Amino acid sequence: MPFPSPPDELDPATLAAARPLDLCRSPASPGAVALVDDLVAFILAHEAGPASARKTKRREAGKRELCGALGAVAGSLLDAWGGHGEPRPAYRSKTAAGFSGGPVGYRAFVATMGALVTLELVREHGGKRFQTEGWDPASPLSKGWAARFWPRAALLELAEQHGVSPATVRQDFRLAPPSKPPKVKDPVDLRPFVPEGWGADRPKPRLVASKSDELATLIAADVGEHNAMAERVTVTGCTPPRWKRVFHGAWELHGRWYAAGADGVYQTMPQALRGALTIGGEPVVELDVQAAHLAILRGLCGLGPVEGDPYHVEGVPRAASKRWLLEALGKGKAVERWSRRTPDADRAQDAKVIRAAMLKRHPCLGDPGVVVSPALAARLGVSPEELVSPFLAAREAAAMSWAMRELRGRGVLALPVHDSLIVPASARAEATGSIVEGFRRVCGIAPRVETKSALPLSSVSGMREGKPGESSSQPLR
Template identity: 30%
Template sequence: MNDMNTDTLRVTALGHSRDHLEAARMAEFVFVPKTDAARALVAHLTAITLDHEAKVKPRNRKRQAEAQRSFTGAVSAFAADLIHHARFQEAEGFFYRSYDKEALGQTFVSVRCFEQLLQFWAEMGLMEVTRFFRVRETWEGEDTGTGFGRARRFRATAELLSLAEGFGITPDTLKDHFQKETGRLSPVTVRSEVANRHGTGVTSANMRFAGPKYEAEVQRVKEINAILGQGGFDLAETPRVYRLFSRGNFHNFDFNMGGRLYCCSEDDWQQRPKEDRALITCRGEPTVELDVGSSHLFILYALHDLELDTDDDPYFLPGVEREVVKGLFAAMTGKGSRLTRFPKKLSEDYMKPTGRKISTVYKLGKVLDALIAKHPILNKLKKGSMDWARLQYEESECFMECLTRLGHDHGVAALPVFDSLIVAKQHRDVALTCLVEAYGNRFGCLPEVRCK
C-alpha cells in the first residue's frame, strides 16, 4: 500500500479485545451475485466508489474493459464478505485477510483492488479497519515461533449494512443473493519459513507451487472434499478442507512438512469446543469422535522404531498436573528442543482458573527433567527436522489414508479434527478400524483410539 495514506483510515480504537480479533474468520473473497438485487447492489457500490475515486484520486485514463470487470468483481466479493461476516458476533463482525499476493491471486480481489477498496471504503465510511494484528502458528496450542505475518481486521459499518438493506440484502440473507465460487481456491497451500534478522522467530508467507507432486496433493484433497460433500453432515455449509504444508523454502522440502487438514468452510467444526462438536449430526443421526491417544508422542516413538506404552498415562508425573505436562510436551515439540521458560499460553491458561503464576507452583527444570526421564525419546527432538512439522506431517498422512479409504471403500465421510475425527455413530466401528490400520500401515505399531 505504498501509495495509500493510512491516516485517512477509520482505524478502530484499541478497546477491541484480543479475543474478538482472534475470533475473526478469514474472508475468502469468492462471493459472486446470483440475484438481481445483488447485481444492483454491486452496480451501485461500484458507481459510488468510482465517483469517490474521481474526487480523491483522479485517474489519468479510464480503466480498460477487463480491468473494469475485475474491479467490479472485487467490489462484489469484498462487499459480500463484509456484509456476511457481520453475522458473527463472537468476532464483533470482523474478518481478516492478509495482503499475500499468492493467496489473493486465487480470489476476485487482487492486491491492487484490495488496496484501493481499503482506502476508498474507509474514507467513505463503509468499512472499519483495525491496526495490524499479528497471527502466529501454533502446535497443540503453543507458539511454534512461526508468524503468519500481520493482518488487519475489517468489518462493515452501519452505513454499508443500511445501504445493503435498501436492496433487500442483510447479513442473514446474504447467501440468498450471493454464492461462492470455491473452485478458484486451491485446496493445498505451501508456506515458507524464514528466520527474522534478530533470530528470535520466523515469518511465513504463501509460496507458488506447481508440478506433478503439487498436483497430486491437490487431487488427494479434492477427493476428500468430494467425499465430505456427499457425507450428509448437518452443518451451515458443505464441509471443505484444505491442506497446509510448511517450510516450502527448505532445501529438503518434498511435501513432507506440516500437511494438516484445516476446515475452510464456514461452519468450522475444528474450532468448536469438544462439547459442541458432540452435537454435530449426520443426516439427523448422532456422531461420535474418535481420538488417537497421545498421537504426537506415539509418532515420535514410532519414528525411532520404538513403541509407546499405552498401558501407562504418558502425561502422568507425580505431583504435576496432567495438563501442565501435556502442555510442556506440546511446547517442546513446537520448539524442537528443551524449553528455557514456561510457554506463554500454558502460563496464561494456568493463571485463569488458579489465579497463580505457574512458575511459582512448579520449577520448570525439575518438571522437564522428570518428563525427559519418563520419555528419553524427547532428547531426539531437533528443530527443523524432528519437531512439530515432521510430527504433523506423519499424523496428517495417517488421516489422509483413513479419510480416503473410508470414502472409497465404505462410502463413509468423516470430519478431521487434527488428531481425531467425527463420524456418524453407525459408522464408528469401520472408522475406528480404518484409523488404527492407517497408523499401523505407516508405523508398524497400533495406537490407542478412544471413542468420545
C-alpha cells in the same frame, strides 16, 4: 444483542487468533442488500471526490464488481467479529498470488479494502514479514503475518441500522463457495524449515530432503489418488476439495494435508459450517482425536493412553491448561511462564502451578524433545526441542494418511482437518476404527476419538455401521 465495540488496536493474542477472510459471501437479506448499497454509495462518492486517486469514473461493470467485493468483505468481517461469539479480526494476504481464480479478484479486493480503511469503516493491522539478514524479503519462504482487518464502530452501527446483528449475520450474508475445484500444481510442497524467532543470529532455512527422493514419489501418488477420488465423489457446502501435503525441511516434519484454494475451503470454515457439508449426498460427522499431539507424545514415550480429561488440572480452567500444553509443545519444553500472545484470561492462571500438575500427569512433557532424532536436528542446525511441534504434526499426518488410505480402499472419501477427519455419517464406525488403528501403527497408541455431528448420534448410528478390518498397508510417512 449488538456487535461488540471494536478497539483501535488489538492485543497480540487476538491478532494471532484471527479468522480467514473468506471472499465467497454475498448479501441474502433485504437488510444486508441495503447495507451493501450504502457502502457502494459511500465509496462511489469518495472516488468522485478530490481526495481520491482514481482518475476515471466506474462503469456499470465496475460498479457490479465493487458491489460483489463489498458483499464478500463486509459479510466475512461482520461474521468474524460477531458470528462466532468471541470477536476476532479476519486475515487475508494482500499478495496477488492468493487471489488466483477466486470470486473476488486481487485488484478489486485491494481497492475495496483500501477504500473502507480510508473511509474509517474498517481498521487494518498491516502484515509483516520476518527474514534473516540478506534474505530476499519478497521470498514466499520468509515467515510473516498476513494483514488483519476488523470493522470499526461506524460499520457496525450501519449494519445494526439495517437489522444485521451477530445473531443474523450468517443468514444475512450467505456462503456461496465456488463450484469449480482449485488446481493443485504440486501435490508435495517441500519448504525449507524455518526456526521460530529467526533473524541474523539464527541459522538460515534449510532443506535436508529432496523431491527426487523415492518417498516424495510415494507421497505424491497417495495425494493424487485422494484427489482422483474427490473428482468422483460430490462434496457440497464448500469449494470442491483437492489437496496437497506440506513438509518443512524434511519428510519427518509437518506433512499435513492442506485443501487448495483460498475461499470456501472447508478446512478454514467454522465447525458449525463444516457440519453442514455433504459427501456423496450424505450428511457428515467430524471425528476428532482428543489432544492428538499429547497422545502421540505419550505413545512414542511408551506411556499409553491417559485416564480422563488429559487437560484437567484441579482448580484451573480447562482452557488455561490446554493453552499451557499448546505453548509447551510449541517451545519443546515445560514452560514456566506465559508467552506474550497468551490471552489475558489464561494469563491470569499461574503457569508454574499448571506445569507441576501437567508434569505429574504426563511425565513425557518434561523432555518432549527426546522423541526427535538428534541427527535430524543437527542436520537442520537447531536443537531437538525446536522440532517437537513439526515432528508431532508429521506423526499425526502419517496416522491420518493411513486411515484415509484405508477408508479410500473401502470407497469412503475422508476430508482431513489435521487432527480430525470429516466422513459420511454412515461411515462413522469404520472411520473411527481406521483412525485408531492408524495411530496405533504410527504412534504406538490408541487415542480417544470424539464424534462431532450435525445429526443426533441416534440417527447417525442407524445409517450404516461398519467394522474396521485388518490391512497389511504400511504407514506412509
